[in-house]
Amino acid sequence: MPNLKVVDNTEKKENYDAKVTKHKIFRVVRVLLIVTLVILAAAFVTNYLDTKVYSDYTVTARSVRSDSDTAKYMAYNGHILKYSQDGVEAFDGLNKTIWNITYEMQTPHIATCENYVAMGDEGATNILVVDGSGNQTTIDTRLPVKDFCVASQGVVAAVLEDGNSTRINVYDKEGNQLAGLKCTMTQSGYPVAVALSPSGLVLGVSYIRMDQGELTSSIAFYNFGGVGQNETDNYVSGYDYGSSVYPELKFLSDESVVAIGDDSLVTFRGSQKPEMVSNNAIDGEIQSVFYGNNEIALVFRGDKNNDSYKLNLYDSRGNLKLEQEFELAYTDIQISSRQIIIYNESECVIFNKRGLQKFAGSFDDTVLLMTPSNTPARYYLVNREITQMIRLK
Secondary structure: OOOOOOOOOHHHHHHHHHHHHHHHHHHHHHHHHHHHHHHHHHHHHHHHHHHOOOOOEEEEEEEEOOOOOOOEEEEEOOEEEEEOOOEEEEEOOOOOEEEEEEOOOOOEEEEEEOOEEEEEEOOOOEEEEEOOOOOEEEEEOOOOEEEEEEOOOOOEEEEEEEOOEEEEEEEOOOOOEEEEEEEOOOOOOEEEEEEEOOOOOEEEEEEEEEEOOEEEEEEEEEEOOHHHOOOHHHEEEEEEOOOOOOOEEEEOOOOEEEEEOOOEEEEEEOOOOOEEEEEEEOOOOEEEEEEEOOEEEEEEEOOOOOOEEEEEEEEOOOOEEEEEEEEOOOOEEEEOOOEEEEEOOOEEEEEEOOOOEEEEEEOOOOOOEEEEOOOOOEEEEEOOOEEEEEEEO
16 A cells, blocks of 8 residues: 655645735735825815915906896806896806806896706796706796795795785796795794705795784794605794894705894704704894805904904804904805805905915906806906906916
C-alpha cells in the first residue's frame, strides 16, 4: 500500500484570509480618506466663497430687451418672470423665453410656488394658472377675487367677495372646485391672509372679527386630505391672538408656517395639523417682509438717518439668526442660501449670513431686478432694455 502524504493548508488559508482582510481594511481606509479630503476641500471652498470680499463687477453676458413701461420683474424658480397689463413671460438669465402668455389685466396680481404661477386682476372673476411648461388653465370663480395663492402642483385658494360674507374656495389645476368655506365677521371672521402648503393639502387663514365690540384675530388651519375628512369644515387646528392682526401668512415648507403681525412673529410646525412652536414679540414697526429658504427677514427703520435700516433674520422656528444694519434706500431684498442681497435701481450691498459685507457698489445701468444665479459670485441684472449676467471681482 503506497504511502499517502497529507498536506496541511491551514496556515496558507490563514495567510490568505489575513491578506484579504488587510486589503479590505486598506480599501475602507482609502475610501474614508478620500471622503474626508473631499469634505475638507468642499468646506474650504465654501468658507472661501462665503468670506471672500469683492470690490467691483464685470459683465459676462448681455442681452437686449424691449419691454413696456408697466413691466415688472420677479425671481421665479431659478428663472425670471416678467408681467404687465398685456401678459406674462418666463425667461432664463440669457434672455431665452421659457413660456409667454398674453392677456389683458388692469392691475395684475401674481402668486408663485415652484413651477406654478397664478395671475388675477383685482376684482375679476377668473384666475389664470400656468405650469412650468407654459400650459395654462383659467379658473372661473364666478365671484370677484380679493386674494389668492397657489401650491406646487397648481392647486389654488381664492378669497372671494359674496355680498355680506366672504368665501374661500380651493380649486385644482383644471379649475374644479375642491372645497369651500363661508366666512362672516360675526362667526369665523374676515380673512386678511391665506396660504397653501406646497403640497396643497393644508390651507392656513388669518382672520379678524368683532367680539363684543372689540377687534380680535385668529389663525386657522384646514386639512383637505384624509386627516381633515372627519373634521367639521376640515378644520384641524387654530389659535386666537387678541387684538393683534396678522396680515402675512406663509408656508415656508410643508412642515413650517409663519405668521407676521403688527407686534409679533408666530411660527407653526406640522404637515397635517400645524401647531404653534414660537411667538416672538416684535419691537418696532415693520417696514418690509422677505422670505428665503426656511427663513424670514423683517426690516425696520434704523436709528442713524432716513436711509438707515435694520434687518432681522429668523429661521422657521422663530430663532433670531442675524441682526444686520445697513444704509441703503432699498427697493427689494433677495435672500439666497448663503447671502442677503439688498438693492435699488442704482446700487446694492451684499452680506453673508454672518453679517460680513461681501460687496457694496453702484450699477452701470438701471436695475429693476437683481437675483443670484446658480454660480457663486454671479448675478442677473434686469431692466426693461437689457438682461445682464455679472461676476463680482
